[in-house]
Amino acid sequence: MASLRACPTTTTTTPLLPRSFFTYRAPAQLNNARHNPWLKSAVDWKRRRRSLVCSCTTANGEVGGTVVEEEGEGEGQDGYLARGFGWGVRRMVVVGEEMRMVANVQAEAFHEPVPLFNDFFLDFFRAEVLSALMYRLRNSAPDRYACLVAESVDWSNSLIAPELVGVVDVTVQGDGDVLRHLKGTKEYLYVSGIAVLIKYRRxxxxTVLLEACDVVSRRWGFKHLALRAYEEDSAARKLYAKAGYAVVASDPHWVTWFGKKRRVLMIKTFHSPSSTCRSSS
Known part of the structure; x- marks a missing residue:
């Protein structure tokens, strides 16, 4: 899978705030929502999600393929950017409970076990991931960074809240090492931190997470998506290739001298972009 630390905007220097900071019940958040369109959208979605869970609805096109939402600038009518195979992908709600779940999914996916005190180091890594997520949200415009989450959509039991099972980050970037493979382009959408809970892999x-990244790319007006994967991770590379990504470059061999794994750069291009796609014109 793409490396969690591949995104250069990630930092772990921001101190972790107290748990009480994330409380969704705080009246201040609702008051601030009136003046913050992004936060208002998150609060509105939280309310819509609750009503969605408590209603009896039938999903179309869930099995045997993925349905992507292309209507308007927001999510589809049910709040999802993409749906398929029993999963729905939407933008993360900026509240403490969900942010901690996102950090937990990514930490469990990318944490490397250690012989002693593994639980301690996992908790520490989880705190770092949460701190980095908070930093990106605070320092990125809503149309420059998004954390997308995949959750189960069990329409057979509408009283059970969806379970968050996967995460991916999408960030607008303009790294020269990537742009040299994209002539006439100033920026692209970078996909990183893709993670799925172990029991839900395969x-x-x-697949549905990557479909949602495509939707975000089109809505933000970008023609190209890029990601990095470890060269030896054939399963991840096969997944990305099936989603339309192609290898365009690899890390030099000397990176292995320092104990690092070689990565490959993979790019996906929409060959029939809409008129809103951004370029250097």
């Missing part, structure tokens, strides 16, 4: 969660 169940098409990542």
């Amino acid at each position: 169940r098409k969660v990542a």
